[in-house]
Amino acid sequence: MLLAVDPRSSVPLYEQIVGQVRAAVAAGVLSPGDPLPSVRQLAADLRINPNTVAAAYRELERAGLTTVQRGQGTYVAALSDARRDDERARVGRVLVARLVDEARRLGLTPDELRAWLDEALAAAALPTSA
Amino acid sequence: MLLAVDPRSSVPLYEQIVGQVRAAVAAGVLSPGDPLPSVRQLAADLRINPNTVAAAYRELERAGLTTVQRGQGTYVAALSDARRDDERARVGRVLVARLVDEARRLGLTPDELRAWLDEALAAAALPTSA
Amino acid sequence: MLLAVDPRSSVPLYEQIVGQVRAAVAAGVLSPGDPLPSVRQLAADLRINPNTVAAAYRELERAGLTTVQRGQGTYVAALSDARRDDERARVGRVLVARLVDEARRLGLTPDELRAWLDEALAAAALPTSA
Amino acid sequence: MLLAVDPRSSVPLYEQIVGQVRAAVAAGVLSPGDPLPSVRQLAADLRINPNTVAAAYRELERAGLTTVQRGQGTYVAALSDARRDDERARVGRVLVARLVDEARRLGLTPDELRAWLDEALAAAALPTSA
DNA sequence: GTGGTCTAGACCACT
DNA sequence: GTGGTCTAGACCACC
Numbered sequence: 001m002l003l004a005v006d007p008r009s010s011v012p013l014y015e016q017i018v019g020q021v022r023a024a025v026a027a028g029v030l031s032p033g034d035p036l037p038s039v040r041q042l043a044a045d046l047r048i049n050p051n052t053v054a055a056a057y058r059e060l061e062r063a064g065l066t067t068v069q070r071g072q073g074t075y076v077a078a079l080s081d082a083r084r085d086d087e088r089a090r091v092g093r094v095l096v097a098r099l100v101d102e103a104r105r106l107g108l109t110p111d112e113l114r115a116w117l118d119e120a121l122a123a124a125a126l127p128t129s130a
Numbered sequence: 131m132l133l134a135v136d137p138r139s140s141v142p143l144y145e146q147i148v149g150q151v152r153a154a155v156a157a158g159v160l161s162p163g164d165p166l167p168s169v170r171q172l173a174a175d176l177r178i179n180p181n182t183v184a185a186a187y188r189e190l191e192r193a194g195l196t197t198v199q200r201g202q203g204t205y206v207a208a209l210s211d212a213r214r215d216d217e218r219a220r221v222g223r224v225l226v227a228r229l230v231d232e233a234r235r236l237g238l239t240p241d242e243l244r245a246w247l248d249e250a251l252a253a254a255a256l257p258t259s260a
Numbered sequence: 261m262l263l264a265v266d267p268r269s270s271v272p273l274y275e276q277i278v279g280q281v282r283a284a285v286a287a288g289v290l291s292p293g294d295p296l297p298s299v300r301q302l303a304a305d306l307r308i309n310p311n312t313v314a315a316a317y318r319e320l321e322r323a324g325l326t327t328v329q330r331g332q333g334t335y336v337a338a339l340s341d342a343r344r345d346d347e348r349a350r351v352g353r354v355l356v357a358r359l360v361d362e363a364r365r366l367g368l369t370p371d372e373l374r375a376w377l378d379e380a381l382a383a384a385a386l387p388t389s390a
Numbered sequence: 391m392l393l394a395v396d397p398r399s400s401v402p403l404y405e406q407i408v409g410q411v412r413a414a415v416a417a418g419v420l421s422p423g424d425p426l427p428s429v430r431q432l433a434a435d436l437r438i439n440p441n442t443v444a445a446a447y448r449e450l451e452r453a454g455l456t457t458v459q460r461g462q463g464t465y466v467a468a469l470s471d472a473r474r475d476d477e478r479a480r481v482g483r484v485l486v487a488r489l490v491d492e493a494r495r496l497g498l499t500p501d502e503l504r505a506w507l508d509e510a511l512a513a514a515a516l517p518t519s520a
Numbered sequence: 521g522t523g524g525t526c527t528a529g530a531c532c533a534c535t
Numbered sequence: 536g537t538g539g540t541c542t543a544g545a546c547c548a549c550c
Contacts, residue, residue, distance in 0.1 A: 012540060027236045039523065049542045054523070061523095062322075069397060071522050071550030092238045093246050099229045100250040105145075107152040108222045110251045116219075116226040117247060121240045124230050137329060142534065179535050272525060287496045299538065309527045314538070321538095331535035331537045352498045353506050359489045360510040365405075367412040368482045370511045376483050377507060380490040381500045402549065439550050 002029070003037075005046050013048055017056035018063075019094065025065055025076060026088040032078040036066060039074075135176050143178055147186035148193075155195060155206055166196065166204040262289070263297075265306050273308055277316035278323075279354065285325055285336060286348040292338040296326060299334075395436050403438055407446035408453075415455055415466055426456060426464040 002024065005016045024030040036042075039057060043050040057074055060066045065087070067077045079087065103113055135146045154160040166172075169187060173180040187204055190196045197207045233243055262284060265276045284290040296302075299317060303310040317334055320326045325347070327337045339347065363373055395406045414420040426432075429447060433440040447464055450456045457467045493503055 014540080023232075023236060038521085040521095051543085052541060054525095055540090057523080067398060068523065069550090070402070070524095070548080073522060088236060088238070089242070089246075091236060092233065092242055093250070095229055095232055096243065096246040096250050097253075099225055100247070102225055103222065104141075104149055106218060106221060107149075107156060108218065109156065112219070112222055113226065113247060113251070114244070116223050117230070117243065120223070120226045120230040121243070124234055137332075138327060142330070144534080182535060185534085274525080283492075283496060298536085300536095311528085312526060314540095315525090317538080328538065329535090330533080330539095333537060348496060348498070349502070349506075351496060352493065352502055353510070355489055355492055356503065356506040356510050357513075359485055360507070362485055363482065364401075364409055366478060366481060367409075367416060368478065369416070372479070372482055373486065373507060373511070374504070376479075376486040377490070377503065380483070380486045381503070384490050384494055404549085442550060445549085 003042065003046065005048065007048075013046075013052050014056040014059065017042075017053065018059050019091075021056075021060055022063075022065065022087060022094075023091050025079070026084065026091045030076045032076050034076045036060075036074040036076070133172065133176065135178065137178070143182045144186035144189065147172075147176075147183065148189050151186075151190055152195060160206045162206050162208045164206045166206070168203055263302065263306065265308065267308075273306075273312050274316040274319070277302075277313065278319050279351075281316075281320055282323075282325065282347060282354075283351050285339070286344065286351045290336045292336050294336045296334040296336070393432065393436065395438065397438070403442045404446040404449065407432075407436075407443065408449050411446075411450055412455065420466045422466050422468045424466045426466070428463055 003017060003020050005013050007013065009016065011019075021030065021036070030036075036057070037045065039050050039053045043053045046053070057066065057068075061068055061074070064083075065077055065079070066074050068074050099113070133147060133150050135143050137143065139146065141149075151160065151166070160166075166187070167175070169180050169183045173183045176183070187196065187198075191198055191204070195207055196204050198204050229243070263277060263280050265273050267273065269276065271279075281290065281296070290296075296317070297305065299310050299313045303313045306313070317326065317328075321328055321334070324343075325337055325339070326334050328334050359373070393407060393410050395403050397403065399406065401409075411420065411426070420426075426447070427435070429440050429443045433443045436443070447456065447458075451458055451464070455467055456464050458464050489503070
């Protein structure tokens with residue numbers, strides 16, 4: 001099971017799905033031509049309404065990340081390298097924005113966030129360049 | 131005028147107010163015992179609905195940043211103690227660690243993360259110092 | 261009443277609404293800051309389900325043609341001149357595509373279409389340049 | 391191979407087939423009495439579902455372009471008479487007039503319309519001559 | 521079987 | 536009051 005949703009999150013279910021597919025495409029977990037689960041199948045797996053899955057798939061299709069073969073199913077679209085980099089950046093920005101949003105609620109300061117980020121990066125030993 | 135809101139922001143008006151009061155307290159612009167403007171006064175100044183200001187004040191009170199003197203008004207509460215700061219830092223580090231963890235899976239670089247963080251902080255207009 | 265839909269058309273109701281708002285914005289009938297009818301009001305006027313109107317408004321908002329003021333309503337967004345020209349071209353292309361689509365079903369040829377277009381343009385005496 | 395289809399086009403497969411047969415008849419590539427490939431043969435050639443081919447043949451038969459000899463196959467019908475051409479032209483002119491009418495309201499120029507028409511014709515791959 | 525559209529009705533957050 | 540989300544269930548075109 002590639003996808004999972006948290007019904008208690010304040011993030012809408014369909015946005016959770018969109019975000020996870022976006023992330024999977026950006027990370028290369030999903031490649032062009034790969035099929036997505038059918039609307040009904042995914043809805044059954046996630047125990048949510050098919051319309052909710054359909055809303056997520058519609059958004060992915062409009063964003064150009066998937067193509068729909070009528071009567072066949074939904075597939076990951078071919079993306080140019082530049083487009084895929086855009087996706088990667090987009091997903092990254094969303095992750096960071098989520099952090100900042102939560103930090104705002106907690107009253108954390110930018111300096112604290114930057115310091116903690118440097119700490120965590122050092123600990124995780126991420127590659128220093130793309 | 132200490133406070134200002136942007137009605138077109140996606141951040142709820144009442145959270146904008148909460149965040150700015152939080153920042154003012156953290157920055158020492160507002161000190162324990164200082165009065166906040168009355169709900170009606172602030173609503174008139176910001177040209178927003180008094181209910182919205184009241185919602186913000188309610189959240190501040192719940193968060194322990196202010197105390198309400200019935201019939202008198204709202205005042206900045208005594209600052210939370212050092213233990214509360216520790217807790218804040220712990221939560222913050224967890225949030226940042228989660229971001230770094232997800233970023234690693236996506237192959238994002240530290241430089242990208244730092245740049246996006248600065249972007250998001252600028253957009254959110256968080257207080258610039260503790 | 262600015263908007264009208266044809267329930268017998270094969271074009272989805274929500275796309276009819278989107279198309280008409282797009283056209284109204286491109287033609288300057290709707291200007292930045294103008295309010296759109298509320299979702300419920302328009303649904304009642306058109307005698308369709310509010311969800312259908314909401315789907316149209318959601319698409320307009322994602323396309324950047326409208327801004328939503330939470331709790332207030334939906335308004336036409338400010339557009340750059342370039343963006344507005346893009347809209348105009350987009351609407352024009354949609355109109356032409358609709359013609360070509362119908363022509364395809366009828367088995368009309370490109371030469372016929374071009375000849376009839378020239379005829380109709382001469383009859384209508386459209387301005388010869390923008 | 392006379393026919394080819396694009397499974398990723400938004401034009402239904404069966405309509406692609408119908409349009410191509412129509413074009414072939416109009417262009418004289420197919421003459422009255424000529425046989426069409428069998429449903430199964432064409433489906434195999436195009437690697438699509440025989441039901442889809444059958445749907446296309448059904449529409450051609452309904453449109454009067456082909457006749458079905460039970461147990462024998464499908465053949466191109468005798469061409470429709472001059473009156474049918476007149477009717478076609480009448481409908482075509484109405485469609486074009488509608489476009490020009492709407493274009494005038496939007497302030498579109500003849501040059502733009504002609505350019506977009508050429509674009510759309512190229513994209514739709516209509517037959518290039520009657 | 522696939523996805524697409526629409527209706528109906530519910531609940532929510534925000535103003 | 537406003538729009539946003541979700542469920543349930545229907546019907547459709549296409550393969």
